[in-house]
Amino acid sequence: MDSDPAHMLTAAVDGARRLVLERRPQAVAAVLGGSTAGGRATATSDLDIAVLLADGDVSHRETLRHEGRLAEVFAHTRAGLAEIFAADRASRRGTMQFVYAESVLLHDPHGHAAALRAEACAQLAEGPEPLTAEERDDARYRLTDLLDDLADLGDRHEQLAVAEQVLSTAAGLLAGHRRAWRGGGKWLPRRLTAADPVLGRTLLEARLTVAEHADPAPLRAAAYEVLALVGGPLREGYHRTWHGGEKRG
Template sequence: MDADPVEQARRIARQRFPDALAVVLAGSSAAGRAKSTSDLDIAVLIEDGGETYRETLRCEGRVVELFVHTRAGLAELFAADVATRRAVLQAMYASGLVLVDRDGEAGRARASAEAALRLGPPALEADAVETKRYGLTDALDDLGDAEDPLERVAVAGVVLAGAAELLFDHHRAWSGGGKWLPRRLREADPGLGQDLLDGHLGVCATGDPARLAAAAREVLDLVGGPLREGYRRTWRGVIESVATAPGKRAG
């Protein structure tokens, strides 16, 4: 396997997408932090009339994640990333390493991505925020009551995720999952975000929920406080805890 992931990405682009309008290498490989086990995340813009798809393959011993799209497909994917509040593809184009830029196509895609990232996600509907407040309040009650260490760790994950969603929305900041959750939390709120992460780590390491609970209560105070009595929703065919898409009223 070639030790240089950038050159490997260039070869893949030349061999598989010789007519590409734009090719961007993202992730740790683009940032110069790649390990031998790191994936290659490659966004590929092709002419309209082609197929928009995602594909995972192995090339020269390395896993490659291909994000292939037409111009129309790219616009649809950008819109979908806004709806999920994660802006994954926008981040790839905004911070990735440009390998192919035919007629300025990569530059235009990057400008669009950067504009979206600056704007941030739309604010959640008030009902969605209320439902998340209720869910976090309930999870904090469970965290305080949990006696089984495994249950406590499991509930701590729910508290971290629920508090993070509310904090992201409070700051109109992009969210993230997996390894991107701590990264985005620190970006959105370096102080309180780090307190949530440290509190969660404390539960996992020592079983003590105090710091996580305090940080989560601070998040609740930012968005209207805990919510228990008085909460009511009428069933309308959606699970309200996940009904958070912009423009759709939960409940």
């Protein structure tokens, strides 16, 4: 595969456009988003394609292979996309908003995709809703408990598992405090450093120190910096009423 980023992007856009024309000829509009549109594609990157369907069609998600390349197709009506935008704002991840905001137009004869991209950009600029007091304190308590565990774990497998949870919980808490978007997987470090370039990078480097040197001290120190921003560690006094059926963890 061509390693030149510009050529890779052009090839990806051309392939994605052919996919839309061949597999989704009923599309009202379509965009290419994700890592590929952002110039971060690798030889194994899939194509993240959002397709706007006519009202009355059925919103769906599908993984398929086209011209030898995997593609994730997110097909939705206007009403379906509004629901997805709302859910992704509530999760504070803004997943579909980022797909549209950082996209390349594939098919947009009536300007619908451009309008949706502008809407997504506006929502991302506004940021997610602030953490509620209960959400903040739940995360404080969870992070405090994880840090207590991390302090004296001798088993390397347990230490690494808890370190990952410390990073994830601290990242979510820091992003929430900054009213910034959070991410998972490869998007966790990207969103974390966008939320707080200094403390975010410190957390990431400290997690590496656990992995490479079995030393949890820098990660504990960085996570306690996050806790200091939101009221400090929380142990005694934490109380929640159990409601059957609610999500835990």
